Amino acid sequence: MSDKNQIQPTAPGNSGKMLQAMVGIGILCALMIVLTFQGTAPVIKKNKAEALEKAIFKVLPGIEKTKAFQLGQNDNFVQIEGEGEEGKVVYAGYGANGELVGLAIEASGQGYADILRILYGYDPGKQAVIGFYVLESKETPGLGDKIEKDPNFLANFEALDVSLNEDQSALKNKVVPVKSGEKENPWEVDCITGATISSRAIGNILGESTQRWAPLIYNNQEDFVTQGEQ
Amino acid sequence: MLNRTLNISTSPHITRGIGTDDIMQNVVWALLPTAIFAVYSFGMSALLVLATTTVACVLTEHFLCKLSKKESTISDWSAVITGLLLGLTLPPNFPLWMAFAGGVIAIALGKFIFGGLGYNVFNPALVGRAVLQAAFPVAITTWFPAFLDNRFTTVSSSTLTAPFMEPTVDAITGATPLSAFKFDNVITPTSELALGLITGSTGETCAILILLGGIYLVARNMMNWRIPVAILATVYVLSGLLHLVDSQAYPPPLFMLFSGGLMLGAVFMATDMVASPITPLGVVIYGFIIGLLVVVIRIWGGLPEGVMYAILLANAISPHIDNWIQPRVYGTAKSAKGS
Amino acid sequence: MANQIKNNTGFFASLQESPSTDEFVKGLWRDNPVFVQVLGMCPVLAVSNTAINALAMGLATSFVLLMSNVLVSSLRNFIPKQVRIASYILIIATFVTMTDYIIQAISVDLHKALGAFISLIVVNCLILSRAEAFASKNTIGKSVLDALGMGFGFTFALFCLGAVREILGNGSIFGVPFFPDNFQEWIVMILPAGGFFTLAIWLLIFNAAKQRKATT
Structure with missing residues (x-):
């Protein structure tokens, strides 16, 4: 840049030109961003909703439609349209005849690399976790990401016992992770050799989340049945 | 350096002392008891592994020397040591x-790319192991129990896996003392650790033989005794203090000292002449850093064993250690220090 | 402005006199942004773990490069020298934001895989360097050719890395299995360390080829 302009002091009136240029470009750029946003926003929203719906259908086998519910003030569940408050929304899944199959619940916690976000299916009739899906994970490829693929690990979540104690206020046995091959009770999560930390994290996330949600949902099952008929 | 006939020097004409190849040859002798014990306790499979790595190292060295049109340096025995280690x-x-x-x-990657022996920043054997650990984390943590009855007649099925194929999982696998502690809180008795009656890597089992090899090298003045002493003392003192604080959560210091690859690492790998500092104070600092990292990784890290990473990290900073502790030349400014 | 261009000597001047096909070809091979100029290493190392990620990243970067080159080139007589870098960054950031939305609209999964690296295209020095060194001094037509050449060169290099890493690290290419079932994956190849190894090997091959060409 052997340009002479650079060493010359700024000529008077030049700053006006600079301002003009910056504002001009700024407005042009803002316009382009807004147009793109307007154009893509509905598609993005649809994609995200579809991805979530796909996950819900995966964790609740055999359902035909889903509805979102939000936890209300008196521990009851109210059907909502669109997005609810974070951490309070569950998705009810209904079978072909409109019967309640189960609830899909989102949970998250610290994995090995970053926060893990999972979705699991809870069946209040069987009092069990019946499905599991990883929504977001940055776990090490080839190791930690076995939590999404390992068939033995996924078999944990076909019927994971989360039955309540006698006064129905808490779980009889909290879900706990155990070492690979040492699962003895239906509420234990068999971990993966070579992905111990990630699979343990899943067990613990499930443990915390079921502890909170299972009693709430079990005691308010009617909400989903009655509102589901509408 | 290796060609004896080219040993031209100006006066005084002192007889040529021990050369690189003499030292390297002695290191091989010092490693042999450990290697033989490994074959004794693990049988044919261990023999094949040791032979394969040694042959691979020597062939690679020879081939790369030829490729870069240099004289082959395999006769200095350093490739054999890398392979054995x-x-x-x-x-x-x-x-x-x-x-x-x-x-x-x-x-x-560990040696030749830096310019061959004398220029390697890291211990080459550990570079090889670190890459293997990252590439094949499952195979490298599947352990085979020692002293099986048929160990001299049969070879483990995973040993003979076809190239680029996934190894079949052996019916019998064992847990190393460190993973047994980390995941199940089981402490293996020290006597078993010292004698090597345990599951583990081929050569990280019999601590006594490793120490004997080290003593031989120190006695012949071919190894800097300060490095292993500093490492082992640091590990002993730090883990001892932790054990005093909470004897339930932290393992006893003797267990820390004799388990895993600490002995082999401290005696034969951290003492790599090229990748360690040269000043007496420098090697003590270097040893302390390794010991500290070993304790930190083993106790708070996600992995059961951390000797390899500890040594590699300390290798990386060893030139800086020498630089930091260089005394200021009298009369020069403070800022000139170490430059 | 026209006088300024004429006054420039050396590299840029020589570019102006060369035929316009050269503007396109140089980015592919002779001045390849990754293998020769070693620019934009952050996405090269981070998002080249599978062939599809590498390709998507390369195309996204090419799109931003093309659009910003066009805009910078067409505004080159309007932007005062003192604020040119700020203007370029603003223009680049705009197109990156647009790309981000478009990729989200195309596929949520792809957006998840590329993650933060789409936003980081803003600081990819390749794009700023083309804006500063080329588009601000050349006509729109030439700038388009330059952007296409550099963009495809970048995409090609990313794909070279991504393909090797996916084949060795995952045993597949574009998600389709490449080896028999019991192939042992070299997991290190899809980890960040594998990116450095693969890049180093490609650079080695490129330099060896160049050296051989120079000596013969």
Whole structure:
């Protein structure tokens, strides 16, 4: 840049030109961003909703439609349209005849690399976790990401016992992770050799989340049945 | 350096002392008891692993020398040591094709790319092992129990895995004392650790033989005794203090000292002449850093064993250690220090 | 402005006199942004773990490069020298934001895989360097050719890395299995360390080829 302009002091009136240029470009750029946003926003929203719906259908086998519910003030569940408050929304899944199959619940916690976000299916009739899906994970490829693929690990979540104690206020046995091959009770999560930390994290996330949600949902099952008929 | 006939020097004409190849040859002798014990306790599989890594290292060195049109440097024995050390850090049932790949990587990426012997920043054997650990984390943590009855007649099925194929999982696998502690809180008795009656890498089992090899080298003045002493003392004191604070959560210091690859690492790998500092104070600091990292990784890290990473990290900073502790030349400004 | 261009000597001047096909070809091979100029290493190392990620990243970067080159080139007589870098960054950031939305609209999964690296295209020095060194001094037509050449060169290099890493690290290419079932994956190849190894090997091959060409 052997340009002479650079060493010359700024000529008077030049700053006006600079301002003009910056504002001009700024407005042009803002316009382009807004147009793109307007154009893509509905598609993005649809994609995200579809991805979530796909996950819900995966964790609740055999359902035909889903509805979102939000936890209300008196521990009851109210059907909502669109997005609810974070951490309070569950998705009810209904079978072909409109019967309640189960609830899909989102949970998250610290994995090995970053926060893990999972979705699991809870069946209040069987009092069990019946499905599991990883929504977001940055776990090490080839190791930690076995939590999404390992068939033995996924078999944990076909019927994971989360039955309540006698006064129905808490779980009889909290879900706990155990070492690979040492699962003895239906509420234990068999971990993966070579992905111990990630699979343990899943067990613990499930443990915390079921502890909170299972009693709430079990005691308010009617909400989903009655509102589901509408 | 290696060509004896080219040993021209100006006066005074002192007789030529010990050369690189003499030292290297002696290191091989010092490693042999450990290697032989490994073959005795793990059988044919261990022998094959050790032979494969050694052959891989020597062949790679020879081939790369020829490729770069230099004289082959395999006669200085350093490639043999790299191969033996790498073999000793691998599980005895490690697939041979992976062991071979490790040997090639150790020499090519650990040594040759920096310019050959004398220029390597890291211990080449550990570079090979680190890459293998990252590439094949399952195979390298599948351990084979020692003293099986048929160990001299049969070879572990995973050893003979076809190249680039996934090893079959052996019916019998064992847990190393460190993973047994980390995941199940089981402490293996020290006597078993010291004698090597345990599951583990090929050569990280019999602490006594490793120490004997080290003493031999120190006695012949071919190894800097300060390095292993500093490492072992640091580990002993730090883990001892932790054990005093909470004897339930932290393992006893003797367990820390004799388990895993600490002995082999402290005696034979951290003492790599090229990758360690040269000043007496420098090597003590270097040893302290390794010991500290070993304790930190083993106790708070996600992995059961951390000797390899501890030594590699300390290798990386060893030139800086020498630089920091260089005394200021009298009369020069403070800022000139170390430059 | 026209006088300024004429006054420039050396590299840029020589570019102006060369035929316009050269503007396109140089980015592919002779001045390849990754293998020769070693620019934009952050996405090269981070998002080249699978062939599809590498390709998507390369195309996204090419799109931003093309659009910003066009805009910078067409505004080159309007932007005062003192604020040119700020203007370029603003223009680049705009197109990156647009790309981000478009990729989200195309596929949520792809957006998840590329993650933060789409936003980081803003600081990819390749794009700023083309804006500063080429588009601000050349006509729109030439700038388009330059952007296409550099963009495809970048995409090609990313794909070279991504393909090797996916084949060795995952045993597949574009998600389709490449080896028999019991192939042992070299997991290190899809980890960040594998990116450095693969890049180093490609650079080695490129330099060896160049050296051989120079000596013969």
